[in-house]
Amino acid sequence: MLRFVLRRLGLTLVVLWGLATLVFLLIQLLPGDAARTAAGRNASAAQIEAVRERLGLDEPLPVQYVLYLGRLLHGDLGTSVFTTQPITSDLADVAPSSIELVVAAMLVNLVVALPLGVLAAVHRGRLGDLVARLVAILGNAVPVFWLGLVLQFLVGARWGLLPISGQLDREHRVPTVTGARTVDALLAGDPAAFGNALQHLVLPAVVLAAPFIAVVTRTLRSTLIGVLEAESITVVRAKGASPLRVVVRHGLRNALIPTTTIVGLQLGWMLGSTVLVESIFARQGIGSYATAAVVQTDTFAVIGVVLVVGVVFCIASLVVDLLQLWLNPRLRTAAR
Numbered sequence: 001m002l003r004f005v006l007r008r009l010g011l012t013l014v015v016l017w018g019l020a021t022l023v024f025l026l027i028q029l030l031p032g033d034a035a036r037t038a039a040g041r042n043a044s045a046a047q048i049e050a051v052r053e054r055l056g057l058d059e060p061l062p063v064q065y066v067l068y069l070g071r072l073l074h075g076d077l078g079t080s081v082f083t084t085q086p087i088t089s090d091l092a093d094v095a096p097s098s099i100e101l102v103v104a105a106m107l108v109n110l111v112v113a114l115p116l117g118v119l120a121a122v123h124r125g126r127l128g129d130l131v132a133r134l135v136a137i138l139g140n141a142v143p144v145f146w147l148g149l150v151l152q153f154l155v156g157a158r159w160g161l162l163p164i165s166g167q168l169d170r171e172h173r174v175p176t177v178t179g180a181r182t183v184d185a186l187l188a189g190d191p192a193a194f195g196n197a198l199q200h201l202v203l204p205a206v207v208l209a210a211p212f213i214a215v216v217t218r219t220l221r222s223t224l225i226g227v228l229e230a231e232s233i234t235v236v237r238a239k240g241a242s243p244l245r246v247v248v249r250h251g252l253r254n255a256l257i258p259t260t261t262i263v264g265l266q267l268g269w270m271l272g273s274t275v276l277v278e279s280i281f282a283r284q285g286i287g288s289y290a291t292a293a294v295v296q297t298d299t300f301a302v303i304g305v306v307l308v309v310g311v312v313f314c315i316a317s318l319v320v321d322l323l324q325l326w327l328n329p330r331l332r333t334a335a336r
Contacts, residue, residue, distance in 0.1 A: 005322065012318045023303055024068050026207050028061070030299060037299050038052045048259065078300035082292060087304040090289060095308070096179030097167065098285035102270045104205035105212070109266070113213045117220025117259075120194065122247060124225055125142030132217060140214035141147070144273070148207040148280040155203060163200045165282035172196050202279045208273060212266050224255035257324060265319030 035052035036043065043051070052058050056067040071077075077087040113136075158166030163169070167181045168309035172193040174184045182201065183193035227233065228251050236250050274287030282288075286305060293301035 008318060008321055012314050015314050016311060019067075019307065019314070020069060020072055023307055024065055027299075028250060036299075054255060064212035069248075072307075076329060077304035079303045080293070081298045082296040082301065087301050090301070091286065091304060091308055093179060094289045096183075097181070098274050098278070099285060100182060101201065101204055101274060101285060102267060105199050105208035105270055106263070106267065108205050108209040109212050109216060110263070111215035112209070114220065116213070116217045118224065118247065119219040120217065121228065121255075122243075128325060129221075132221070136214040136217040139210045142210065144207055144211065144276055145288065147210055147281060148203070148277065150302065151203050151207065152280070162202050163196075164203065167197065167200050167283055168193065169196050169200075200283075204277050204283060207280070208270060208277045209251065211273075212270065214232035215262060215266070220255060220259045223258050224251055227251045227254045227259050260323055261320050264316050264323070265313070267316040268309065271312050272309050 033048070035048050035057050039048045039051040056064050059067070075088050077091070078103055079085065080087050083090055116132040116135060120129045120136075121128045152164040155161050168174070168185075172185075172190070174181070174188040174193050177184050177187050181197035182194055185191075185197050224247075228247070233246060233250060236246055241250070265305055271286065274285055275290050276287070277283075278285045278287035279291050286308065290302060290305040292298075293305065
């Protein structure tokens, strides 16, 4: 098993190397002078040449590639033209807020999708199945930006139930420790600020989770239907097990194996999807940082975001594989 895990770690490193290589090739294909872009719009000719030498852009392409990988290994993603700060530092400042949003959206996803999937499978072909599938189809069909604007208008502006933008009201001030407002409020011992930060988090989390709920619901429904029709479940029913025990203890655990794969990969997809959601709700995070970088034609900042999201996706995939080994004994046998 240890050999299998080490081999999977090695494959993850190969994928990360491939991602870094692809990004390097994209940099070479971009029009314009990379040194001029990195130096900024108002840089003089001497400053551009200094940046060219510092980044090794005056070297042959193979040497540039080696220097590029060396900078990545040291966490150097370059300098943002817009903020004039290291991109690594910028991303470290905004990432906690995006992670906070993704975690909240994933909780909404699981709380809604898992019961819907079970309901649809247990009541296959009946009203419960129809309602669950209708909710899943609507969540996948409604555009994210439209859903966000509608919820802002109805829930926020008309009914006044929840805030429609930002991360914390001005009257609540908590020291920034992690960058995630809910966590910072807890660390500051301010329950009022924590509640306010949660209120600001509800609408963005619902909007971000909506399209992912449909995928998890459909996956769990189809898998659980197949599991409940298996001969092993027929034997369990014959022994007198209650319907709830059959579904929860014997059916759901097997049905969650492919669903776990989908949920794990959705973490990376959600992080990439924060671009639109954070723009709608005026939240600071990786998504809003990427949007500002695109508007300001900050090429290296955009590439830095792409690399970070790719790394998160690879790590999530690795965690899912290891979790699959823990859930499925047959995979452990195959691995041996």
